[in-house]
Amino acid sequence: MSGRARNLAVCLAALALLVFTTFPFLWMASTAFKVSNEIFATPPTLWPRTVTLANLERLFAETRFVTYFVNSLKVSLATVVLTLAVGTPAAYGLTRYRFAGREAVAATVLFAYMFAPIMIIIPFYAMMRFIGLNNTHLGLVLAYSAFCLPFALWMLRSFFQSIPVDIEDAAMIDGASRPKVVLYIVLPLAGPGVVATGIFTFILAWNDYIFARVLLSADELKTLPVGIADLYNASVVDWGMIMAAGLLVIVPVLGVFVFIQKYMVAGLASGGVKG
Amino acid sequence: MGWLLLLPALALLLALTLYPVAYGAWLSLFAKHSFFPEQNWVGLGNYLYILNDGEFWASVWRGTVYAGATIVLQIVLGVAAALVLNEMFPGRNLLRAIVIFPYVIPTVVAVILWKWLLNSQFGLINYLLEDAGLIGRPISWMGRDWIMVSLILVSVWQFFPFVVIGVLARLQSIPVELYEAAKVDGASAWQRFLNVTLPQLKAVLFVIVLLRSIWMFTKFDTPWLMIQGGGAETYIRTLPVYTYMRTFSYYEAGKGAAMAVLMFLMLAIASAIYFRVWKREENL
Numbered sequence: 001m002s003g004r005a006r007n008l009a010v011c012l013a014a015l016a017l018l019v020f021t022t023f024p025f026l027w028m029a030s031t032a033f034k035v036s037n038e039i040f041a042t043p044p045t046l047w048p049r050t051v052t053l054a055n056l057e058r059l060f061a062e063t064r065f066v067t068y069f070v071n072s073l074k075v076s077l078a079t080v081v082l083t084l085a086v087g088t089p090a091a092y093g094l095t096r097y098r099f100a101g102r103e104a105v106a107a108t109v110l111f112a113y114m115f116a117p118i119m120i121i122i123p124f125y126a127m128m129r130f131i132g133l134n135n136t137h138l139g140l141v142l143a144y145s146a147f148c149l150p151f152a153l154w155m156l157r158s159f160f161q162s163i164p165v166d167i168e169d170a171a172m173i174d175g176a177s178r179p180k181v182v183l184y185i186v187l188p189l190a191g192p193g194v195v196a197t198g199i200f201t202f203i204l205a206w207n208d209y210i211f212a213r214v215l216l217s218a219d220e221l222k223t224l225p226v227g228i229a230d231l232y233n234a235s236v237v238d239w240g241m242i243m244a245a246g247l248l249v250i251v252p253v254l255g256v257f258v259f260i261q262k263y264m265v266a267g268l269a270s271g272g273v274k275g
Numbered sequence: 276m277g278w279l280l281l282l283p284a285l286a287l288l289l290a291l292t293l294y295p296v297a298y299g300a301w302l303s304l305f306a307k308h309s310f311f312p313e314q315n316w317v318g319l320g321n322y323l324y325i326l327n328d329g330e331f332w333a334s335v336w337r338g339t340v341y342a343g344a345t346i347v348l349q350i351v352l353g354v355a356a357a358l359v360l361n362e363m364f365p366g367r368n369l370l371r372a373i374v375i376f377p378y379v380i381p382t383v384v385a386v387i388l389w390k391w392l393l394n395s396q397f398g399l400i401n402y403l404l405e406d407a408g409l410i411g412r413p414i415s416w417m418g419r420d421w422i423m424v425s426l427i428l429v430s431v432w433q434f435f436p437f438v439v440i441g442v443l444a445r446l447q448s449i450p451v452e453l454y455e456a457a458k459v460d461g462a463s464a465w466q467r468f469l470n471v472t473l474p475q476l477k478a479v480l481f482v483i484v485l486l487r488s489i490w491m492f493t494k495f496d497t498p499w500l501m502i503q504g505g506g507a508e509t510y511i512r513t514l515p516v517y518t519y520m521r522t523f524s525y526y527e528a529g530k531g532a533a534m535a536v537l538m539f540l541m542l543a544i545a546s547a548i549y550f551r552v553w554k555r556e557e558n559l
Contacts, residue, residue, distance in 0.1 A: 043402065
């Protein structure tokens with residue numbers, strides 16, 4: 001193939017890829033801003049003839065979307081804090097100290113990483129019921145943290161490994177204490193990695209359906225994925241409103257995603273996020 | 276000191292992941308209602324019941340079909356997309372980020388999005404197919420004949436970016452000299468792909484296939500949410516869905532736990548075989 005034909009083929013393939021991944025989102029956005037009879041019109045219109053905010057208004061007025069949104073935000077942020085608070089020192093310990101059983105710990109973490117929620121949800125639910133944490137956000141945060149920890153540890157470990165130990169040794173020879181070294185040298189260097197890990201943890205918690213479905217039954221405690229699934233299941237589907245809800249749920253995820261895209265790709269390549 | 280730093284993380288993992296796994300194995304030996312505390316020892320009774328349950332085997336089969344089809348398509352599409360993203364074209368970095376979108380959105384959004392596109396009466400896909408003259412009557416995508424196809428389509432769309440990311444990262448580290456040498460030897464583009472690219476991708480594909488197999492075979496939320504609001508539920512009742520229903524629709528926590536244990540055993544055996552085959556390949 002000549003150089004020019006090859007370039008054209010690459011561009012066409014890239015265009016096909018772009019359409020395949022983004023078109024469903026565009027269609028969702030388009031539906032979210034259409035009035036009801038245009039949603040069901042034949043032939044369908046890609047660009048709404050009349051742009052309306054009625055679907056969004058209905059979502060806020062007639063459903064508990066805002067409550068779900070706040071719940072999701074609370075639970076996801078708490079999960080990030082707990083996972084990082086527990087995971088960062090552990091990953092540092094795994095990479096900076098030699099001790100018996102270190103390899104066994106790393107293997108256990110990798111093993112836990114492969115577990116799918118469906119495999120532990122039944123005993124987990126029984127446990128949470130027993131200690132009275134079912135139907136609480138605390139129970140959900142604990143579930144997410146345990147679920148996120150293996151991949152978070154794995155990611156953080158690879159970030160810490162990429163920081164040369166020599167820098168720390170040099171600082172300590174100069175008389176800095178270990179806590180100081182960690183605070184002023186290691187954390188700033190590992191910062192991007194910690195942030196990326198935090199984002200992945202946030203996305204996992206924000207997106208989860210099964211733990212929230214099983215652990216929460218009170219409507220006012222529900223998170224977005226469960227709340228939206230229930231909105232969809234309620235009698236006749238209000239497509240305009242459901243698409244508006246879907247749009248609002250992915251905005252925060254795509255927002256942070258674009259913002260820190262560089263870290264994200266690095267993190268994903270090192271094995272972050274499961275699903 | 277090292278242990279001290281690890282302690283909180285290990286405690287959390289032990290208490291909330293490893294303990295539940297062990298407790299689940301213990302629970303599978305009891306007849307227990309999902310909500311009430313009483314439990315009666317039945318030994319391997321739950322396992323006997325399940326292994327004689329035709330629906331269990333049917334769900335294993337559906338799950339295998341689902342996992343097999345989605346994995347093959349994800350790999351093919353993912354590798355193809357990664358090859359495209361490894362070329363030079365305007366907007367490449369942006370597209371590399373955009374391609375990951377379907378993977379980072381909540382499953383519930385992916386599912387309702389596609390349910391709308393595939394809606395039999397008002398869906399865009401049926402409209403486009405009819406408009407192009409490809410079909411005479413609208414297809415009932417959520418009906419019994421098509422729901423597995425729809426489920427596979429949604430899942431491939433949602434999960435192929437995982438393959439793209441892994442493969443693309445590897446592609447970028449293949450030395451250019453290898454391709455130049457192949458070109459000098461007169462290898463065609465297809466030959467270069469087969470003899471240079473694929474062998475280099477082997478190791479990363481091994482890991483990707485392993486992880487995707489485990490996660491597709493245990494995938495619960497995508498099939499479960501696809502089922503909602505439709506009558507063709509039994510046609511995509513995969514093993515994870517059936518396990519969930521045993522526990523939270525039939526309230527048989529003991530039997531549900533036993534199914535989770537069986538799921539784990541099947542995966543462990545399949546992974547062991549996979550590793551062995553891989554090792555043999557490596558030694559050839």
